[in-house]
Amino acid sequence: MVKITAATEADLDVLANIEAASFSVPWTRRMLEVELMANPYSYVLTARMSSAQMEQDHVSGYICFWIVFDELRVMNLAVEPSARRQGIGLQLVTCALHDAIGQGATRALLEVRSSNTIALALYGKLGFQEYGVRKAYYTNPDEDAILMCLDPVKLLGDEMRDLSEACY
Numbered sequence: 001m002v003k004i005t006a007a008t009e010a011d012l013d014v015l016a017n018i019e020a021a022s023f024s025v026p027w028t029r030r031m032l033e034v035e036l037m038a039n040p041y042s043y044v045l046t047a048r049m050s051s052a053q054m055e056q057d058h059v060s061g062y063i064c065f066w067i068v069f070d071e072l073r074v075m076n077l078a079v080e081p082s083a084r085r086q087g088i089g090l091q092l093v094t095c096a097l098h099d100a101i102g103q104g105a106t107r108a109l110l111e112v113r114s115s116n117t118i119a120l121a122l123y124g125k126l127g128f129q130e131y132g133v134r135k136a137y138y139t140n141p142d143e144d145a146i147l148m149c150l151d152p153v154k155l156l157g158d159e160m161r162d163l164s165e166a167c168y
């Protein structure tokens with residue numbers, strides 16, 4: 001079973017490991033710490049897996065997003081490789097959208113590497129649409145960013161409403 005909960009300082013090492021396993025230019029533990037502890041606009045949610053066999057919950061993914069006035073900005077999203085393709089990424093973004101709606105956000109924005117067809121598909125499933133390209137935005141490797149938005153911000157359909165019940 002997966003539950004989405006707010007990250008704590010105790011999660012930072014695991015989140016840094018998930019970052020390192022997920023990106024060519026990963027956020028460091030310090031960068032994650034700043035988002036969690038020092039940025040008043042930033043929210044960090046974790047996906048925690050539990051089962052009868054495990055003594056402790058296991059953090060298998062996370063999302064970092066900002067809510068700035070009426071805008072949700074997805075800053076980072078990653079699921080550990082062994083836990084992918086089980087709906088966790090979708091659940092994390094859904095909970096961020098759920099939070100943002102609760103706080104009065106009216107639109108959601110993000111950027112994705114142009115080669116990241118998996119993330120593009122995931123965001124597309126939630127209703128995000130491409131609205132532009134930021135040339136040579138990423139390094140290692142150099143790559144364009146696809147800009148995506150969900151405007152107005154919303155949850156799609158019954159499936160999404162069910163997923164959002166896993167939030168908190």
Ligand SMILES: CC(C)(COP(=O)(O)OP(=O)(O)OC[C@H]1O[C@@H](n2cnc3c(N)ncnc32)[C@H](O)[C@@H]1OP(=O)(O)O)[C@@H](O)C(=O)NCCC(=O)NCCS
Pocket residue numbers: 022023076077078079080083084085086087088089090091111112113116117118119121122123125
């Ligand atoms: C992108 C990422 C977070 C997706 O997490 P996930 O938990 O595996 O995703 P989900 O299981 O929720 O999949 C949701 C949808 O994404 C798409 N998707 C996910 N994995 C896919 C794959 N291997 N191939 C094609 N589409 C895929 C599908 O549309 C999927 O819906 P479906 O299962 O009904 O077909 C994960 O692959 C990851 O951490 N990648 C590395 C970091 C990254 O790219 N982050 C995004 C930065 S913007």
